[in-house]
Amino acid sequence: MRDPVVPDAPVANVIPVVGDDGGQDAIGPSLDVRVVLFTIADGRLQVVLHDEAGHASLPLGTPAPAEALDGAARRIVRGAAGLRERYLEQLYTLSVGEPPAWTVIVGYLGLVGAGEPRALRPGGEWHDAARLPQLSEADRMVVEYALLRLRAKLGYTTIAFHLLPETFTFSELQGAYEAVLGQPLDKRNFRRRVIAAGILAPTNAKRREGSHRPAMLYRFRARHDRETYLTPPWSEGA
Amino acid sequence: MRDPVVPDAPVANVIPVVGDDGGQDAIGPSLDVRVVLFTIADGRLQVVLHDEAGHASLPLGTPAPAEALDGAARRIVRGAAGLRERYLEQLYTLSVGEPPAWTVIVGYLGLVGAGEPRALRPGGEWHDAARLPQLSEADRMVVEYALLRLRAKLGYTTIAFHLLPETFTFSELQGAYEAVLGQPLDKRNFRRRVIAAGILAPTNAKRREGSHRPAMLYRFRARHDRETYLTPPWSEGA
């Protein structure tokens, strides 16, 4: 039978299923929340890292007792990075290390709009997503997955708008897509699809910024289709 | 500025970002892994619940120190339910309750093929996914999200095969889709699409099981496109 055979659990000592005790007897893991915070600058996708003592790491923090995980992630963005995110989504949870360094890591994806202030607290720095310094195994995994999800969601959600300022030109929007996907897109087809989606509201303003025709400015028409995001209904999303 | 404004964190006391200490000083949450285990029986989508003392709950367990979360989920399926899953995927992590009952729950989605033995340990029972008994808030959320993900993934992955026996007829496959989606599908369009996807290998066998024309048996052609699943590259999937 050729069939997805699943290997046995690595540690596999049988721990009985607990009903609903506190579970405080065994030594628990430490828990931390890490955020992969993206923005677009100079037409390139960037990520916040904390460089300390020569090695870089994702901004992270420990949830306060009973603090919602989304709340902890928000707090990390605000506190550690000094930023205000526009979108936040839980990615994946993994368990790394051996006791007593056993840690459960909850990874988050965050987006910062190009309109917001993006100055970072000391120690934090924006890095090109394409050329990241060496990271821990765990951080690498989280970043890699964040990128995978972000790229995939460009296709079927309006997530890209959270990377832009409040009003923006078509070229900026297209540039955001290209920066995330890492490949150029056809201008006419791009416009057609975005317009067909009906998610842009034109403003009357134009942006004049060079010796060429001024560009029309648009605004994201909120229609925040939670539906298509495949995000759990209870999560607070953006 | 009409714009995804994010409310402040609920608990919002500033906890400094920790570098990489063990974090063992604050009281930690208890951690459990819960699995929403689906199968198809009698043409209906079913879920394992543990009925104890009158109220039902998802099968759950506590990860052993340093045990991978996927491993813990597998162990729960094997141990608590007495089953062997064909597919397993992490869903979401949530933090519920107040100290000292503070619990971090990692939710999993599991699939059991209709070919496998599906007898459950005492206390476990298969319930129609459409008519579940009352569950805790947390369990309800996890089940609801599992269904959402499963339905969505039917559309762009081959996940449905993990709900079927090793060989199956077209009608069984279509029935699985219909059971999960909760709506009928057109036979001809369904066949065309599945064949076009090139994921079925015909066997020579036929199934004869009534006073009507025997059906051709197919086998899933493994091509396990991890790609399309949008599952993290490090997860062990099925």
Add this chain to the structure above:
DNA sequence: GCAAAAGTGTTGTGTATACACCCATGG
């Protein structure tokens, strides 16, 4: 021969792709 499920095509409609030129402006 009849009941019951298996199997099979065509047509229309919409959606995605490929592709090249004129427009408005500043200097």
Add this chain to the structure above:
DNA sequence: CCATGGGTGTATACACAACACTTTTGC
């Protein structure tokens, strides 16, 4: 007047939905 990015349309291929009848078998 020229360099620069802004803005526009068409033709073709492909994907998806709607829809009904013939085939093979057991009884």
